Amino acid sequence: MKKNDIITLRIEDMGVHGEGIGKADNIPLFVKDAFIGDLVSVKVMKMKKNYGYAKLLEILKPSKDRVTPKCEFHRTCGGCQIQALSYEKQLEYKERKVRNNLKRIGGFSETLLERITEPIIGMEEPYHYRNKAQFPIGKDREGNIVAGFYAGRTHTIIPNRNCLLGLPLNEKILDIVLNFMEKYHIEPYDEQTQTGVVRHVLTRYGFTTEEWMVCLIINQRELPYADSFVSELCKLEGIKSISININMENTNVILGKETKILWGSSYITDYIHLRTGEDWNVEGDGIAYQISPQSFYQVNPIQTEKLYSTALAYAGLTGKERVWDLYCGIGTISLFLARKAKKVSGVEIVPQAIADAKNNAKINGITNAEFYVGKAEEVLPEHYKKTGEKADVIVVDPPRKGCDEKCLETIVRMEPERVVYVSCDSATLARDLKYLCERGYQLERVRACDMFGHSGHVETVSLLSKFHADQHIEVEL
Ligand code: SAH
Numbered sequence: 001m002k003k004n005d006i007i008t009l010r011i012e013d014m015g016v017h018g019e020g021i022g023k024a025d026n027i028p029l030f031v032k033d034a035f036i037g038d039l040v041s042v043k044v045m046k047m048k049k050n051y052g053y054a055k056l057l058e059i060l061k062p063s064k065d066r067v068t069p070k071c072e073f074h075r076t077c078g079g080c081q082i083q084a085l086s087y088e089k090q091l092e093y094k095e096r097k098v099r100n101n102l103k104r105i106g107g108f109s110e111t112l113l114e115r116i117t118e119p120i121i122g123m124e125e126p127y128h129y130r131n132k133a134q135f136p137i138g139k140d141r142e143g144n145i146v147a148g149f150y151a152g153r154t155h156t157i158i159p160n161r162n163c164l165l166g167l168p169l170n171e172k173i174l175d176i177v178l179n180f181m182e183k184y185h186i187e188p189y190d191e192q193t194q195t196g197v198v199r200h201v202l203t204r205y206g207f208t209t210e211e212w213m214v215c216l217i218i219n220q221r222e223l224p225y226a227d228s229f230v231s232e233l234c235k236l237e238g239i240k241s242i243s244i245n246i247n248m249e250n251t252n253v254i255l256g257k258e259t260k261i262l263w264g265s266s267y268i269t270d271y272i273h274l275r276t277g278e279d280w281n282v283e284g285d286g287i288a289y290q291i292s293p294q295s296f297y298q299v300n301p302i303q304t305e306k307l308y309s310t311a312l313a314y315a316g317l318t319g320k321e322r323v324w325d326l327y328c329g330i331g332t333i334s335l336f337l338a339r340k341a342k343k344v345s346g347v348e349i350v351p352q353a354i355a356d357a358k359n360n361a362k363i364n365g366i367t368n369a370e371f372y373v374g375k376a377e378e379v380l381p382e383h384y385k386k387t388g389e390k391a392d393v394i395v396v397d398p399p400r401k402g403c404d405e406k407c408l409e410t411i412v413r414m415e416p417e418r419v420v421y422v423s424c425d426s427a428t429l430a431r432d433l434k435y436l437c438e439r440g441y442q443l444e445r446v447r448a449c450d451m452f453g454h455s456g457h458v459e460t461v462s463l464l465s466k467f468h469a470d471q472h473i474e475v476e477l
Contacts, residue, residue, distance in 0.1 A: 381406060
């Protein structure tokens with residue numbers, strides 16, 4: 001098999017990014033947009049020693065799990081890798097991915113995983129779930145100003161003002177932005193020449209408060225005719241905050257450092273509720289979070305409530321516990337935990353996030369949470385060295401690369417009864433769980449949660465408990 005060969009392939013597996021895998025001459029080929037059960041014709045694009053990449057030319061016989069995707073851009077856009085797969089099968093794929101990583105990388109047995117894995121938490125409505133959208137603004141070939149998204153891995157804008165993962169009002173907001181730009185001859189930013197004004201439009205929505213934020217990211221310090229822009233946007237219902245963010249750098253990073261309020265509040269508020277029971281009933285008052293354009297905030301608020309409620313249930317708090325929440329962001333999980341624990345300490349590397357966390361603690365009247373700025377792998381060991389203080393429960397929610405070994409080592413030293421690991425990458429999760437299980441912990445519960453329907457991503461919550469020598473040891477048959 002070599003480059004440019006055209007072959008027929010039966011797709012038998014799916015890779016970590018949701019791509020199909022089929023074998024030709026016993027060599028696995030990765031095919032984007034192909035799914036298990038498809039019989040496809042592909043063109044070999046690149047061959048490595050033990051595997052290759054091929055391009056989908058034609059679906060000869062579609063998998064029975066294919067559905068008609070709702071979005072016509074699902075193949076060109078980088079966002080929804082598996083939209084053409086039925087939602088039920090998407091969930092199965094994600095569960096399988098977590099399980100395979102725990103087996104392959106973590107070394108956990110099939111029997112154990114079978115016993116402790118709980119069913120994936122799927123979405124009731126896998127569309128319109130995102131509370132945040134960032135649309136690049138540019139020009140099409142005819143010179144019209146367009147808003148849309150970058151075609152997968154490129155910087156070519158495909159015009160689409162109505163991404164189905166987001167909310168319908170985005171389209172109206174974008175119409176106002178584009179009309180405003182046309183009317184006052186305000187140019188979109190051009191990455192090549194680094195000229196022009198408007199780079200991106202960022203919108204955020206509080207699902208529980210119905211408050212909207214619009215932020216225009218521009219390549220200069222002022223927005224001309226800002227009053228007119230504000231008055232048009234204010235015609236829409238729910239607009240609470242209108243701002244500009246200044247980004248004059250030649251960079252892929254969307255937001256610049258400085259945000260100026262044009263109208264209204266500098267933030268919107270959203271509430272996260274505890275959910276319990278099989279039907280995920282809302283329990284008690286939510287915790288309020290103030291979100292500014294720059295704040296990190298989970299993009300799928302409904303699934304976030306389920307994810308955090310699972311993490312909280314796994315933490316098994318009674319009110320007496322000393323808890324750490326590592327990689328805490330704006331303290332979303334920390335504040336949840338604080339209601340049920342004696343004391344919670346959050347650690348996060350981004351100073352602004354910690355400022356938000358402290359503010360969020362204050363507006364909720366939470367006084368038993370403290371926050372540290374710094375790397376988890378530095379703050380935790382230093383604190384332990386200085387105080388010798390042990391922990392009852394440690395929660396971690398690291399970025400994709402997982403926990404630094406120094407952090408894990410300190411967790412082991414602090415001897416918490418339980419470790420709750422929230423992870424957005426089950427490969428690094430498996431690696432870290434293995435480390436902890438080789439040092440006195442045992443895996444008790446695992447549950448995946450779908451935060452990003454139609455993408456290949458999956459979030460996982462796991463519970464580890466400290467192994468006590470007098471504990472009943474289960475014999476695996
Ligand atoms: N638990 C939060 C945030 C999770 S995202 C929530 O659910 O909202 C992971 C967070 O880890 C990010 O906020 C990131 O800034 C932070 N982070 C990345 N590396 C870190 C490190 N070495 N130490 C502490 N925090 C880190």
